[in-house]
């Protein structure tokens with residue numbers, strides 16, 4: 352059974368059909384590439400998974416449970432982490448603090464206990480900082496760990512977002528164009544990093560990316576969208592030969 | 606706290622303890638009010654500075670706290686110290702309940718809604734059906750507490766130390782809260798509410814509890830203020846008080862715990878000094894000083910100090 356299955360999901364914005372009966376499954380432990388021209392509905396699908404957008408019809412089942420009955424703030428605790436296409440960091444906070452917030456759903460102490468800070472809370476804080484430090488090391492953010500994120504270059508901010516998402520120990524990681532704004536070498540390193548994280552942490556990854564060589568080299572399966580509809584699905588080799596996909600990309604001038 | 610911070614804290618605390626023995630009773634009373642305002646500003650700063658919810662009506666919670674204390678002491682003979690937890694609890698609930706509908710409002714709209722609270726509450730206090738408790742326009746006069754255990758202190762000195770202990774406790778609690786999981790959640794909501802929710806933060810719940818906690822701090826300050834001033838009346842809590850609180854947190858430094866103290870010194874003493882300089886146009890002088898502060902210290906006094914320290918440290922490293 353797939354870890355995530357999307358079935359017949361449709362989303363409308365006024366007259367715009369952003370998603371039109373999209374169905375596919377993401378096998379546990381795999382990297383699935385989600386591609387398509389601009390405006391195809393990729394980010395909209397992520398936003399449905401995060402419950403930021405309501406689905407007009409269809410269902411999304413994660414690990415045997417429908418996400419449509421889970422509130423927005425409950426998604427992270429279920430094990431779904433994400434990054435955002437246009438960055439959604441806490442800009443006035445430091446890199447470390449951003450990553451610490453990422454662990455919110457894995458920690459418990461509330462207002463009352465935080466006021467009094469008994470030993471249990473202090474211990475929880477210590478463990479949280481240790482986990483954050485490990486991620487800072489993993490993503491090579493040591494030099495900027497205590498800098499405000501707003502002052503950092505775009506590529507570094509993207510890595511902070513990845514670290515913040517990993518801090519929640521997700522089982523499914525949603526990456527929305529992680530390679531945008533990176534140079535050729537950095538894209539190569541990112542591919543290795545995503546694969547490495549998947550192998551080491553046993554994650555499942557849903558990757559939205561325009562950078563075709565990256566998607567095709569690290570994904571086991573690829574789903575292609577165009578105008579909100581699924582137009583192709585299969586292994587990278589199969590999808591690359593798909594006439595409708597070639598047409599979609601040529602037609603949109605990409 | 607770092608070693609340097611510890612030393613600074615110890616020195617400031619020693620000075621604060623020596624203060625009532627070095628200055629007149631009237632000055633001591635003024636410094637008691639500084640501590641009271643510092644607590645009120647800390648409350649507002651938790652809401653506005655840390656959580657990004659603007660309140661133009663915190664004078665209302667200060668008033669609710671003040672009246673709770675006054676009514677309890679005057680009508681029910683409750684000892685002054687026992688009124689603080691009650692005033693805090695009343696404002697915690699009032700703030701939480703006000704925070705619930707306020708969840709739908711953001712930025713300037715929230716500012717307007719809180720402004721509405723701030724302007725309407727003083728009038729409600731005058732309402733003749735409540736007069737039995739509130740004393741109507743006349744307000745309530747309360748007696749100043751005597752020092753306990755036969756301590757050789759004046760009433761003003763005793764109240765100063767009492768307020769100092771309460772303030773220390775409340776600042777310690779706030780510092781715990783703000784440097785931990787909840788404090789980070791508050792700031793995350795302020796910086797990016799959608800991302801905060803995606804990180805698993807129940808933003809609606811956190812925001813309304815924060816409103817309650819903020820009101821609780823300001824309400825306890827109101828109760829202490831009433832005890833210090835020995836008098837509550839609707840007109841002491843007009844909308845100007847709410848605006849003054851907002852000035853205090855901006856001048857002191859948004860999202861800064863020590864900023865609350867700097868802001869309190871400002872709102873207590875700058876109007877007094879302006880008044881001494883010119884009887885004719887004290888507010889013009891206040892305005893000029895205010896603009897000067899905003900211009901020279903755009904991140905508030907706390908931000909200015911932080912920057913100066915960073916520069917000093919960088920310089921030392923270069924040598």
Ligand SMILES: Nc1ncnc2c1ncn2[C@@H]1O[C@H](COP(=O)(O)OP(=O)(O)OP(=O)(O)O)[C@@H](O)[C@H]1O
Pocket residue numbers: 364367368369387388389390391392393394395396436
């Ligand atoms: N909040 C919204 N309100 C109105 N329309 C929206 C909204 N979000 C997305 N859309 C529309 O839905 C369609 C799909 O957008 P989406 O952002 O999902 O595309 P995408 O595949 O992520 O594109 P890109 O590669 O450019 O990021 C577009 O036509 C877009 O204009």
Ligand SMILES: [Mg+2]
Pocket residue numbers: 393394395436
């Ligand atoms: Mg997109």
